[in-house]
Amino acid sequence: MRANHEVAQVLRQHWTEVEHHPQINRWQLRTLSALKRCRTAHLGGHVDACTDCGTTRISYNSCRNRHCPKCQGKNREEWISKREAELLPVPYFHVVFTLPDTLNQLAMYQPKAVYDSLFEAAWQTVRCFAKDPKHLGARAGMIAILHTWGQTLSLHPHLHCIVPGGGLTKHQKWKTAKTQGKYLFPVKAMSKVFRAKYVKALKARIIPEKELINELFQKAWVVYAKRPFGHPKAVLEYLGRYTHKVAISNHRILDIGPKQTTFSYKDYRQGAKKLEMSLDNLEFIRRFSMHILPKGLVRIRHFGILGSSAKHLTIPLIHRELGIPIPDPEPRILESYNPRYCPCCKKESMVSIQRLPKRGPPKAVFSSVATQF
Template sequence: MPCLQSARQTLPVQKVNAHFEVAHVLRQHWTEVENHPQINRWQLRTLSALKRCRTADLGGHVDACTECGTIRISYNSCRNRHCPKCQGKNREDWIAKREAELLPVPYFHVVFTLPETLNQLAIYQPKAVYDSLFEASWQTVRCFAKDPKHLGAKAGMIAILHTWGQTMSLHPHLHCIVPGGGLTKKGKWRTAKSKGKFLFPVKAMSKVFRAKYVKALKSRINPDKELISALFQKEWVVFAKRPFGHPKAVLEYLGRYTHKVAISNHRILEIDQKQTTFSYKDYRQGAQKLEMSIDNLEFIRRFTMHILPRGLVRIRHFGLLGSSAKKVSIPLIHQELGISIPEKEARILEVYNPRYCACCDKETMVSIQRIPKRGPPKAVFSSVPTQF
């Protein structure tokens, strides 16, 4: 069976800056941020990286075009997973790897959401709350998949953790991609009995999800009895969409969700001495686009809530799509379905190319000097345009 290779065509483009950035708010109020009692050391370290990203603080290099002589200064990125400016390349690299794992079957989109009752615990015990969310979601899908009434086979799942709502409020939920079928114990592919609609009944999934979550949470911490009682009194939400039209649509979906952060810089409309104004969609009003203005320190506080604990993995693979299982299961499923792995179609991606010269429209830029972290070299005159 031929190996699926990545075939991508990159279209060099100039980076387009947002007018306002999260970093601008951080620089403006950094003294208050450093002394904020609710910001821990790990969060402060992350915010510091975002504040310094693509500035002279991190150093950089001077590039020159070998054709026209254009000089450009480029500052280094922080590469932090919470940075609004550092996710483009990471996203494209991740999607390229997932292309080789696409199955020629329908995929379903399932969202597992935690109730607001857990928000306070998520602030103080984020790792326990989010690890339990991953475990309970997979155990719910696995439970229904094992049931012969629904599937009777081993399923797979890719889960992506989001902790925010449109206004940066705390709203922990998992976006899950589940193939519409599974492998039986005999290694035979079995298609889900969904009849082109939903994978499993969502009302039944909601109750199982709640029970699985409480069990997972208890295995990590000792929650109050009042909290457990409140959780069982709430109606939990499992949202399911109809399957994607084509496996390639899964990649487009993943590209939108995998490397998102709490807010993108392009959503920030204005920053003044007191407030930050940003756009958001109100899904209760048909995804109407609205604007919100909040105090700058409140904006920073909301953003900080979504900085994940150190080492917490926010994209996880389960079952057939797990890191150890997929090497065997993916070729086996293609073989079972009698469909060979197709040759890769070239994708044209608009990716920033540091060797691209906009003046010559060629890849003729070369690095001629490194910039230390203390700032730009004196030999470079002040009028040189800074490239971000």
Template sequence: NISLSYNSCRNRHCPKCQGEKRDAWILAREAELLPVPYFHVVFTLPSELNGLVMYEPKSVYDALFAASWQTIAVFAKDPKHLNAQAGMIAVLHTWGQNLSLHPHLHCIVPGGGVDAKGHWRKARSKGKFLFPVKAMSVVFRAKYLAELRQRLKEKVPQTLLNALYKKDWVVYAKRPFGSPKSVVEYLGRYTHKVAISNHRIKIVDDKTITFSYKDYKTGAQIKEMTLSHEEFVRRFSQHILPKGLVRIRHYGILSSTWKRARLPALQQKLGQKQTEIKGKTQRVRPCKCCKTGSLRTILCFDQRGPPEFYKEIWEKLNRSVLV
């Protein structure tokens, strides 16, 4: 069986064009894993900031990255907790299941850090938790509002700042992953996601679009929502990031500079076997008919697609496959 796979638009907001980038990114991260527990930490912005996001998205999101890392770094350097330099990989998500605006960071944080002498220090919680989340929430709020005022200055109304100072902010930390392999599997689900994937869109007619979503208020039940074309486009467009904004960032001992200079030595100290990345990863595409076989590329057209010139070649390929 032959199937057409059209040219990729290569846009990071397209749900069909992120597979190969995701696979290559995961392969690179797999080679950098340490044999230590990893924690999943989520930093969420209050809904009161949604209006400001629409006017100053880059400043709001950059402040979110900066404040989240400062919060992790402050607790890691505290002698009561770790007294070492930590690391973090942060991935920006801006959506909820119903396409509402819901900016938050998904962060992967190793359960330990590197001290001033280059030695690895384990988290003092015996691997059960990273840092106290209530204390992190207070620090995160202060760090974020300081970053926001520095970036936008008089553009932030004082009434908004007062309301944000009074509100309890949310920092969520899950228990550590079961193994380094599960870290990679988790990253694959979150790194290159977009606001909605094609399989969630159920019905499209002349006036409305119906899609499925998880309602976490009712125990993550799968429900369906119907929106007009205009409302669907409006909600989706809220999640188109400003040009040049990096949505996956690495900090501390997981930053590119630190890893190039010191990661191999740290992996050797901790007994982690180093793996080499050989060649470019090739995504495995399952057959749409039998669901078990794998598709392989046998012919590539030019950027303008398959015109009449390729019609004869296409017919010969079909005949050869049928025979």
């Protein structure tokens, strides 16, 4: 279902001011420009016509940017489809590693160092507890997904991690986590180790001020481990919600006025109560821009026995250990949109008759029935 309002609308409405905004850098501006032009004549497209009833339709190209609210559906489904064959028949835990707001200012000016350190510290923490015989005594694995936003578009860097409830011993035997995979590691102890690992990782990348380090050690850091998923398939449902999210979806935008943008959000301090917030349009854009990741930064990473260099060996090995064959992946519908479907005669009879350059379609085409998708 098409959203009534879009982030792109706010950008087009205030683009001149956005281009000269002192808190939006060149890389962010380049990304915002792609979002502004997504599925418009600026990116070109093609003209389709129905061979049965003669209906014509203009389809404009997508920007395919990973921060675009309109371009993530297909990418998400394709990624999940690939992960389905890698699911282990074991309990999985959802672990969240959150950075304190003390690091927010540094994250705005040194985002790569802050976020790379977050990935490293989270994995080193899980790995440290997993290899300890008191907790597990085995090699663990982890899939980590970076989110940088809160519900009100504030800066709130955290990792959503999927951790199998067990690991491989040095003899390549599968070892299940405590209480038959119902308990992972003590989160209070993990929080302290995570803090120390993070400071060490950050110091390896930049030279932070001593005052910042002292303040970080005075803070209580948060690691949260949810109960294990009921079934490995539930992991896929979870991943579908988190992997390709952007800072705000178009469906959450309720109104775009000349001066303010109004959107919905959930207040988890009030039991996920749904509320509304209005921001000045440029402030809305500035907050959205804070969540544009640095060029080349990978926001979904695999570690340990689920790492890209190891999983082709470890996944079949674990299945053999547990005596459970790897299931054939179920077919998934990767895209609900059918480009051959005619909206007029309801038949699959649309064919492409003209390719449109990036400067947009000729005037003659505009007289036809035009629909963006």
